[in-house]
Amino acid sequence: MTALLKVQGLTRLFGGLVAVNKVDFEVPEGSILGIIGPNGAGKSTLFNLIGGTIPPSEGKIFFAGRDITGWRPYRVAREGIARTFQTTALFEELPVYVNLVIGRRMRTRSGLGDVLSRTPRMRRERDETTAKVMEVLEFTGLGRYAGEPAGSIPQEAQKRLAIGVALMGEPRLLLLDEPTGGVGMGETDEIIDLIGRVRERGITVCVIEHKMRMMMSLADRMVVLNFGVKIAEGEPRKVCEDPAVIEAYLGECIA
Amino acid sequence: MGKSGRYVKASALLILLGIAAALPWLLGKYQVRILTLAMAWTIATLSLNLILGYTGQASLAHGAFLGIGAYAFGIMVQRVGLNFWISLPLACVVTALLGLLVGLPSLRTKGPYFAIVTLCFNVIILKVFENWNWLSGGIQGQVVPRPAFLTQRWARYYFVLAFLLLTLVAMRLIVKSLLGVTLMSIRSNEDLAEAVGINSFRNKLLAFVISCFVVGLAGALLALENGQLDFTITNYLYSFYLLIYLLIGGVATLSGPVVGTIGLYFLLDYMKNIGIKGVEEFRYFLFGLILLLVIIFFPMGITGGVKRAWEWARGRFRKGEAGEVAG
Ligand SMILES: Nc1ncnc2c1ncn2[C@@H]1O[C@H](COP(=O)(O)OP(=O)(O)OP(=O)(O)O)[C@@H](O)[C@H]1O
Ligand SMILES: [Mg+2]
Numbered sequence: 203m204t205a206l207l208k209v210q211g212l213t214r215l216f217g218g219l220v221a222v223n224k225v226d227f228e229v230p231e232g233s234i235l236g237i238i239g240p241n242g243a244g245k246s247t248l249f250n251l252i253g254g255t256i257p258p259s260e261g262k263i264f265f266a267g268r269d270i271t272g273w274r275p276y277r278v279a280r281e282g283i284a285r286t287f288q289t290t291a292l293f294e295e296l297p298v299y300v301n302l303v304i305g306r307r308m309r310t311r312s313g314l315g316d317v318l319s320r321t322p323r324m325r326r327e328r329d330e331t332t333a334k335v336m337e338v339l340e341f342t343g344l345g346r347y348a349g350e351p352a353g354s355i356p357q358e359a360q361k362r363l364a365i366g367v368a369l370m371g372e373p374r375l376l377l378l379d380e381p382t383g384g385v386g387m388g389e390t391d392e393i394i395d396l397i398g399r400v401r402e403r404g405i406t407v408c409v410i411e412h413k414m415r416m417m418m419s420l421a422d423r424m425v426v427l428n429f430g431v432k433i434a435e436g437e438p439r440k441v442c443e444d445p446a447v448i449e450a451y452l453g454e455c456i457a
Numbered sequence: 458m459g460k461s462g463r464y465v466k467a468s469a470l471l472i473l474l475g476i477a478a479a480l481p482w483l484l485g486k487y488q489v490r491i492l493t494l495a496m497a498w499t500i501a502t503l504s505l506n507l508i509l510g511y512t513g514q515a516s517l518a519h520g521a522f523l524g525i526g527a528y529a530f531g532i533m534v535q536r537v538g539l540n541f542w543i544s545l546p547l548a549c550v551v552t553a554l555l556g557l558l559v560g561l562p563s564l565r566t567k568g569p570y571f572a573i574v575t576l577c578f579n580v581i582i583l584k585v586f587e588n589w590n591w592l593s594g595g596i597q598g599q600v601v602p603r604p605a606f607l608t609q610r611w612a613r614y615y616f617v618l619a620f621l622l623l624t625l626v627a628m629r630l631i632v633k634s635l636l637g638v639t640l641m642s643i644r645s646n647e648d649l650a651e652a653v654g655i656n657s658f659r660n661k662l663l664a665f666v667i668s669c670f671v672v673g674l675a676g677a678l679l680a681l682e683n684g685q686l687d688f689t690i691t692n693y694l695y696s697f698y699l700l701i702y703l704l705i706g707g708v709a710t711l712s713g714p715v716v717g718t719i720g721l722y723f724l725l726d727y728m729k730n731i732g733i734k735g736v737e738e739f740r741y742f743l744f745g746l747i748l749l750l751v752i753i754f755f756p757m758g759i760t761g762g763v764k765r766a767w768e769w770a771r772g773r774f775r776k777g778e779a780g781e782v783a784g
Binding site: 309371 | 631638652654656
């Protein structure tokens, strides 16, 4: 398998703090990579670098063989990398289905002229978007919330919606920052199931999580960060038994 | 329910249109004139609504662009002697182009910084028009000749009404479309919008340029109705007037700007006429008071308040129905 995402010597400084320190890894197409590490290890910063929210201080990011280092977020997204945020980001006052429509916008071309003269292109894109919205509502199980403001639906449903919005643009790579964070233990199953079904669609996934048990069943490979440095990488079971990981993570291997 | 709701809405709109068409024959001359001006101002409020209400960028330069549209039109018909039908759209285009020049640097700033930068631009434009007599015509200003078909008061009323309706239709097409949804995503969460592939700067710039085009139209129509203009039309106070009309009427709705602008315009004019002394100064106080009351009691503006009251009443009605069935 070829690497869909390749990160080389990625480094990011915040003042004197090295939040991400010379990190290398590859994500083969069609796989799920788990990223774990204690609080402040630099996991979210890593996603912000890949997604273009902040530029790296050093290092390179390749996506499908293309150097995307330093690209603005909207260009990264159009290239095929979608993401969710640690603190769930949604268009809160807008209805659930409108959130999904917005997620599709980058795949449509209708501009002011189309809108004012209601061109065939506008109608076609509107119908295509509607069809895709229906499909994703079904896929994420959010049909019954379709008309409600995104900010008013349950926390767990919001997490699924964030994934749904990301899927609307038909990405090749999906970055999920703690997709079950802030969700009660009993409610995580649906989200884990959803991530599994996303992979079945052939979408490559990178997922940040604290819950080791969840990672064990979900991830094909894992990367462990500590103080910005990659301290381990490999199959979940091996990583879990790695003494350096156990020490850094202050945890035992639960599997 | 959805279908009958649409029926009610359509018939209400038709009745409103009928009333608007009949008004010149029901009202006195003076009132027709005030209503014509209020409708031109409504177009300006609608333009601010696009960039502030839907896109979330608080422009305080709309007073300047209103004046620029008015002067571009006035200069073309009077001093250049261009045809009326060329001058009117050209005035809008000139305003839009200036909007592009101003938007390019200023839309790089966000939130309150954008408001301050645009306000500064408005202050500069006022000073420019105040001091460059060759441009503004000095204190006397300049006349704005009217074409023969617009010499009658009622003709101008219908003319401005037609443009108001046109603006409303265009705005509705925009905000209900993929483009409108894109603008709202920037207002709602700009970082997320970028993360899903939306070029926020480009879309903000587009909204700003459209908005300037429309406010330029409003300025030209005001100049036309007044038959003359002077540098005070570029005053930044008008940026705040528009803001207040919009906030009181209800942001990010289409009826809000109409209700807010026409309602307040008539209220202020009425106060002036019943002879409240010093109303020019008093009206800022009144504006502040109204704004405060509306923000406290109707955070979504008058139309938002009416909508909530309607939903509340309907909820009670439904409950009553359900209660009867249960009992
Ligand atoms: N924009 C920023 N400016 C300054 N420092 C930052 C910024 N973003 C992150 N940091 C710092 O970088 C370090 C890594 O933060 P990051 O959010 O990536 O950690 P994390 O691994 O995601 O942690 P958590 O598990 O708590 O989400 C932290 O020390 C954080 O304070
Ligand atoms: Mg984090």
